Amino acid sequence: MKTIILDGSNIIRRRYLSCGQNPDFSQEAPMESQLVQMMSLFREDGTRVEIYFDGPKRPTWHKDDCVEVFFSGHKKADDLIVNTVAELAENYGQEVAIITQDYQLQQRCKAYGADVITTHNFWQYCQNYYEYETIRPAWA
Numbered sequence: 001m002k003t004i005i006l007d008g009s010n011i012i013r014r015r016y017l018s019c020g021q022n023p024d025f026s027q028e029a030p031m032e033s034q035l036v037q038m039m040s041l042f043r044e045d046g047t048r049v050e051i052y053f054d055g056p057k058r059p060t061w062h063k064d065d066c067v068e069v070f071f072s073g074h075k076k077a078d079d080l081i082v083n084t085v086a087e088l089a090e091n092y093g094q095e096v097a098i099i100t101q102d103y104q105l106q107q108r109c110k111a112y113g114a115d116v117i118t119t120h121n122f123w124q125y126c127q128n129y130y131e132y133e134t135i136r137p138a139w140a
Contacts (some may be wrong), residue, residue: 002047003088005081005114006122007100008035008069009054014101029058032069038126040066050084052077078105085109086139 012031032053039049050068051109057071072080081098082105089112098109101119110116 002095002097002124004039004047004049005084005096005098006035006039006049006051007077007081007098007105008032008051008104009077010100010102010105011035011119011122015123028053032058036064036067037068040064052084063088077103078108081105082108082112085114089113 009028012035015064024133032051036051039051048068049066050070052070052072054072054077056073064067070077070080081100085096085108090098095115096109096113097115097117098106099117099119099122101104106116
C-alpha cells in the first residue's frame, strides 16, 4: 500500500498566505477543508492519504472518510510527519510520498526512503487534473 502525506499548512501557506510568526488558523480553516475535499478526489484505490496541519483542531472541522487529517496541537506538524514516515517505512515497509516545499522536512523524510513531491509540482499536477474535471475549487 502506498501512503501520500501532505504538509497541509505548508501547501496552503505557500499557495495563499504570507504567514508571519503567529499564523491565523481561522483564515486557513476554509482552505484546509477544500484541500481535504480535493485530495479525496485524487485518492486511488489502495492509496492512503494523510494531511497534517499545524496547530489545534479547528472548531469548524468535519471528518472526511477518504482522507486522514491530523492537527499538531502544541507540537510541530513536521515532527509528526517524520514520525509517521519512519513508522510506515520501518515497521510496515510501505512506500511513502510526501508533499512539501520545506527543504528540511524533505531531507528528514528522504532519510527513511520517502519520495518527495514539491508543493510547486503538486499544484501543477492539480491544475492539469482539474482541466479534465467539472468540479474545480475556486482556489485551485
